[in-house]
Amino acid sequence: MSLDLLSRRDLFRQGTIGVLALSIGSRVARSQEALPNPVGSADLIARQAVPFNGEPPLNKLVENWITPVDSFFVRSHGNVPEIAAKDLKLTIDGMVDKPMTFTVAELMERFPKAKTTATLTCAGNRRSEFAAIKKVGGIQWEAGAIGNAEWQGIRLADVLKFVGVKAEAKHVWFEGRDEVVEKNIAFPFGGSIPIEKAQVTTATGSSLLATEMNGKPLTPSHGFPLRTIVPGFIGARSVKWLHKITVADRPSPNHFVADVYKLVPEDNAELIAKTSPIYEFTLNSVICVPTQGSSVSGNQINVKGFALTNGTTGRSVQKIEVSADGGQSWKAAKVTSSVSDYCWVLWSAEIPLTETTTSLVVRATDTSGETQPEKNPWNYKGYQFNGWHRVNLKRG
Ligand SMILES: Nc1nc2c(c(=O)[nH]1)N[C@H]1C(S)=C(S)[C@@H](COP(=O)(O)O)O[C@H]1N2
Numbered sequence: 001m002s003l004d005l006l007s008r009r010d011l012f013r014q015g016t017i018g019v020l021a022l023s024i025g026s027r028v029a030r031s032q033e034a035l036p037n038p039v040g041s042a043d044l045i046a047r048q049a050v051p052f053n054g055e056p057p058l059n060k061l062v063e064n065w066i067t068p069v070d071s072f073f074v075r076s077h078g079n080v081p082e083i084a085a086k087d088l089k090l091t092i093d094g095m096v097d098k099p100m101t102f103t104v105a106e107l108m109e110r111f112p113k114a115k116t117t118a119t120l121t122c123a124g125n126r127r128s129e130f131a132a133i134k135k136v137g138g139i140q141w142e143a144g145a146i147g148n149a150e151w152q153g154i155r156l157a158d159v160l161k162f163v164g165v166k167a168e169a170k171h172v173w174f175e176g177r178d179e180v181v182e183k184n185i186a187f188p189f190g191g192s193i194p195i196e197k198a199q200v201t202t203a204t205g206s207s208l209l210a211t212e213m214n215g216k217p218l219t220p221s222h223g224f225p226l227r228t229i230v231p232g233f234i235g236a237r238s239v240k241w242l243h244k245i246t247v248a249d250r251p252s253p254n255h256f257v258a259d260v261y262k263l264v265p266e267d268n269a270e271l272i273a274k275t276s277p278i279y280e281f282t283l284n285s286v287i288c289v290p291t292q293g294s295s296v297s298g299n300q301i302n303v304k305g306f307a308l309t310n311g312t313t314g315r316s317v318q319k320i321e322v323s324a325d326g327g328q329s330w331k332a333a334k335v336t337s338s339v340s341d342y343c344w345v346l347w348s349a350e351i352p353l354t355e356t357t358t359s360l361v362v363r364a365t366d367t368s369g370e371t372q373p374e375k376n377p378w379n380y381k382g383y384q385f386n387g388w389h390r391v392n393l394k395r396g
């Protein structure tokens with residue numbers, strides 16, 4: 001493997017430039033403390049101050065099928081890099097016929113514009129609910145690390161076709177311009193997707209190199225000036241501040257592909273190494289109104305929320321059911337939003353309340369027949385929580 005196919009992280013691991021790594025690491029760690037929260041959207045609840053990570057309150061989240069940028073969750077592992085559009089260059093290398101470098105303006109000029117609506121959700125969404133079994137480390141997301149937006153840019157497939165992908169290529173790696181600091185070492189965030197996903201050219205399923213979100217340039221927090229959008233895949237594969245694409249015969253060795261986004265029962269390096277990375281998100285549904293712990297009165301309640309499939313091409317949400325008796329009896333909810341591939345649906349249900357109603361639960365079933373489990377297995381890194389979502393109520 002050539003030097004440039006190794007991530008900086010791997011060099012650090014091998015100790016070849018360990019001294020340099022430490023000095024870069026501590027410099028970045030200091031400047032990271034000094035930087036202010038670059039987001040400050042009033043609609044987001046901060047789950048971590050620096051770097052800023054936040055999610056909207058759930059009742060706000062389901063006001064719109066297209067999530068306004070102000071209430072769209074932010075998940076950043078390092079500080080938000082402030083990059084002028086003219087200063088970002090995208091390099092495409094690895095197993096391609098013509099390695100190339102483009103400015104964002106050159107990309108937008110050369111390739112046809114493409115648009116897709118897709119839901120982005122963090123693999124750690126609902127992580128805080130693992131605490132009912134055993135608390136998991138990491139950002140304690142409730143259920144708002146999800147949003148649905150209109151993304152515009154160009155198709156990744158068109159760029160790959162232009163540079164010519166070699167026959168032995170199997171994966172496409174992405175690298176961001178941010179610097180993540182862990183254990184005093186600074187390295188870029190990276191993602192990776194199988195080549196077939198990168199080469200999709202359907203209207204709804206194409207992976208994009210996006211410059212716009214909801215008709216406006218991306219904000220710095222959401223990846224300005226360029227990010228990937230991979231419909232149906234966990235948010236971590238939609239790399240912000242994108243400056244490098246590498247075509248390869250294996251998944252990226254970047255920490256966030258090789259070690260982080262994996263479903264493992266324990267912190268065991270050998271097991272983590274042989275577990276494949278998470279790509280698609282998971283079948284899910286959440287009650288957003290009433291909110292957790294609300295006081296309710298009367299004999300009926302309007303319940304609202306969102307639901308989504310597991311991101312596999314061809315699946316859609318078939319059924320959303322709400323129960324007011326802990327899952328003994330269920331009532332179907334109605335979809336109240338648009339329906340589009342790789343997008344959540346919003347739903348609503350009128351649910352009768354009795355004197356003994358103390359909670360509401362929801363579950364979704366997709367067109368393949370898969371239903372959310374009542375409880376999902378615990379995993380060490382706290383991903384893909386999709387047990388029945390429960391809201392506890394007080395009788396007012
Ligand atoms: N460069 C870079 N890209 C990134 C991240 C990051 O920290 N750095 N976080 C990823 C994760 S884990 C998620 S869930 C999404 C969140 O996108 P958003 O902040 O626009 O909502 O971005 C992904 N892309």
Ligand SMILES: [Mo]
Binds near residue numbers: 122
């Ligand atoms: Mo994420």
